Amino acid sequence: MTAALTGFAPGVPAHWPAGLSPEYLARLDEPTPYLVTDLDTVARRRAAFARALPGVRTFYAMKCNPAPEVLTTLAAGGAGFEIASIGELRTLRRLGVDPAEVLYSNPVKPPAHIAEAHRAGLWRFSFDSPDELAKIVEYAPGAAVYVRLRVDDSTSAFPLSRKFGADPADAHDLMLLARRLGLRPYGITFHVGSQCADPLAWQRAIAAAGRLMTALRAEHLEIAMLNLGGGFPARYATEVPSIETIGAAVTAALHRLPYRPGLIAAEPGRHLVAESAVLAAGVVGRTRRGGENWLYVDVSAYHGLMETLQTRNGWDYPLWTSAAGHPDLPRLPFVVTGPSCDSSDTMFHDVSLPATIDVGDTLYIGSAGAYTLSYASAFNGFPPPTPLFVGSPG
Ligand SMILES: Cc1ncc(COP(=O)(O)O)c(C=O)c1O
Numbered sequence: 177m178t179a180a181l182t183g184f185a186p187g188v189p190a191h192w193p194a195g196l197s198p199e200y201l202a203r204l205d206e207p208t209p210y211l212v213t214d215l216d217t218v219a220r221r222r223a224a225f226a227r228a229l230p231g232v233r234t235f236y237a238m239k240c241n242p243a244p245e246v247l248t249t250l251a252a253g254g255a256g257f258e259i260a261s262i263g264e265l266r267t268l269r270r271l272g273v274d275p276a277e278v279l280y281s282n283p284v285k286p287p288a289h290i291a292e293a294h295r296a297g298l299w300r301f302s303f304d305s306p307d308e309l310a311k312i313v314e315y316a317p318g319a320a321v322y323v324r325l326r327v328d329d330s331t332s333a334f335p336l337s338r339k340f341g342a343d344p345a346d347a348h349d350l351m352l353l354a355r356r357l358g359l360r361p362y363g364i365t366f367h368v369g370s371q372c373a374d375p376l377a378w379q380r381a382i383a384a385a386g387r388l389m390t391a392l393r394a395e396h397l398e399i400a401m402l403n404l405g406g407g408f409p410a411r412y413a414t415e416v417p418s419i420e421t422i423g424a425a426v427t428a429a430l431h432r433l434p435y436r437p438g439l440i441a442a443e444p445g446r447h448l449v450a451e452s453a454v455l456a457a458g459v460v461g462r463t464r465r466g467g468e469n470w471l472y473v474d475v476s477a478y479h480g481l482m483e484t485l486q487t488r489n490g491w492d493y494p495l496w497t498s499a500a501g502h503p504d505l506p507r508l509p510f511v512v513t514g515p516s517c518d519s520s521d522t523m524f525h526d527v528s529l530p531a532t533i534d535v536g537d538t539l540y541i542g543s544a545g546a547y548t549l550s551y552a553s554a555f556n557g558f559p560p561p562t563p564l565f566v567g568s569p570g
Contacts, residue, residue: 187496189411189542193217195566196454198496201540208458208538209475209561211549213241215249216567217452218545222253225408225444228423231430232440235279237406238264240445240546241453245565247271250448252570258406258443262289265296279403281365281443283324283340284308290315300401302365304342306353313357321354322363322401323347325388327381332369332407333487341366344384348391355397363401363437364388370446372407373416375425382429390434402433403441410450412543413492419447446546453545455480455561459537460515469510471529473539476514476521478555480548481541484523494542495524499533506531512539516556 188198195214204212225234235256238247242264247257248271256277259265265275275298280290283304290301294316301312304324312319326341342350351361364385368377385402392399404426409416430440461472477485484491508531514521529539552560 187494187540187542189413189494191411191451192494192542193452198540200566201454201456201538202498204456204564206456206562206564208456209473209479209559210564211453211455211480211544211561212564212566213243213246213449213453213545214567215245215452215565215569218246218249218449219253219567219570221448221452222250222255225419225442225448226254228419229426229442230423232404232426232442234448235403235441235443236448237281237443237445238268239550240406241449241548242267242550243563243565244271245563245569246449246452247273248569250570256441259293261286262292265293265298269296279441279443281324281403281405285311287311287315294319300362303350303354304340304347306350309350309354309357309359313359318358318360320360320362320400322365322399322403323350323354323361325364325366325381325385327366327368327384328377329367329369329372329407331372331374331377333371333373334483335369336367337369344388344391347388351392351397352395361392361397361399363399363403363439365401365403365405365441367405367443368407370407371409371416373409375417375422377407378404378422378426379429382426383432386433389437393434398435399437401439401441402430402437403443406443406445406447408442408444408447410446410543410546412450413494450543450546453543453548455541455544455548457539457541459533459535459539462534469508471510471512471533471539472515473512474515474558475541475552475561476516476555476558477523478516478518478521478553479514479558479560480544480552481523482551483547485520491523493524493544495527495529496540496542497529497533498538498540499530515558518556521555
C-alpha cells in the first residue's frame with residue numbers, strides 16, 4: 177500500500193477541511209499524540225447527509241466517535257442517536273439527550289442494559305433471534321422491536337453479517353413471534369457493512385426489506401420504521417462514491433417499496449466524522465532493519481489505529497509529515513510502527529515519506545475521526561491521543 181502523495185504538501189487530500197490545514201497544524205504547539213477534530217466539518221457533513229437523503233432521519237452511531245463535543249454538535253443539528261450499550265446511553269443522558277430519541281441497535285444486549293434503557297424511556301430495540309426476543313419480553317415488556325435482516329455486505333471494508341442478522345424467512349417468523357409475545361413489531365433494519373463503496377448495496381438491501389414488508393403485510397403486519405443502518409463511506413486516501421450518489425440510489429430504492437413506513441432512519445457513523453479529524457503522531461525512532469526503513473511513532477494500532485490491523489495493513493489513511501518540504505525532495509518507502517514493545521502494532525507498510533524524516537518530526541494521519549479514539553488504550557504505558565477540537569459545537 178502506498179498513500180497518495182501529490183502536490184506541495186504531499187499526502188494532504190485536496191478536499192481537506194480548512195480548519196485542519198497543514199499550516200494550522202504545524203503551528204499547533206501540543207505534545208503528541210493528539211487527535212484534533214473540526215466540529216464545523218462534523219456539522220457540515222451531517223447537513224449534507226440530510227440533504228442527500230431527504231426524508232431520512234439521522235441516528236448517529238456513537239460507537240464511532242463518542243466525544244461529547246461531537247455528540248453535542250450532532251444533537252444541535254437535530255440528529256438522534258444509535259447506541260450499542262447502556263454506557264453509551266448514560267453518556268447521552270448526561271448531555272441531555274432524550275432516550276426516546278435513541279435507537280438501541282445492538283442485536284444482542286446484556287439483560288441489565290435492556291432493563292435500564294427501558295426504565296430510562298428508550299423504547300426501540302433491535303433483535304435477530306428468538307433468544308433476544310425472550311430477553312426483551314422479560315426486561316422491556318411491550319417494547320417496540322425491529323428485526324436485523326442479514327444482507328449482502330461483501331462490498332464493504334468491514335463486513336458484519338456473519339455476527340448479526342436473520343435470513344429473510346427467519347426475520348419474517350421472528351416479527352410474527354414478537355407480536356405473539358406482546359411486543360410491538362415495529363421495524364426492519366440492516367447494515368451493508370462499514371465503509372461500503374457500492375451504492376447498489378443499499379438498493380439490494382432495501383429491495384430485500386421491501387420483500388419482507390410485503391410478506392408481513394400478508395399477515396396484517398405493517399412496519400413503522402425502515403432503518404438503513406450505517407456503512408456510508410468516508411474518503412481516506414482513495415475516492416469513494418459521493419453521498420449524493422448514494423443518496424440518489426437510496427431514494428430510488430425507497431420509491432420502489434410496497435409502502436413507505438412512517439420513519440425511514442439511517443445510522444451513519446464513519447461518514448459523518450472520519451474526515452473531520454487528524455491524528456498527530458510524534459516520531460520516536462527511525463532505523464533500518466531487514467533491508468527496510470522503519471519509523472517508530474507514538475501512536476499504534478492499540479492507540480487508535482486498530483483498523484489498520486483489521487484490514488491487514490491495507491488501510492489507506494492520507495499521510496503527511498512536518499518534514500514534507502518540496503515534492504521534489506527525495507522520499508523513501510517506510511514501515512510505520514508503534515512505540516510499544518510488541519510487533520503486532522505495526523500500521524503501515526511501504527508508505528512513501530520524506531527521506532529526511534526523523535525523531536522529533538510529526539506524522540499527520542488524516543481522516544482519523546472514526547473508530548480511532550474509541551479504540552485507543554494506554555497499551556505499554558503510552559497514553560492515548562489527547563482529544564482537541566476546533567470549530568463550534570453547534
Ligand atoms: C448497528 C450499527 N449501526 C450503525 C453503525 C455505523 O456504521 P458506520 O460507521 O459504517 O456508518 C454500526 C457500526 O458498527 C452498527 O453496528
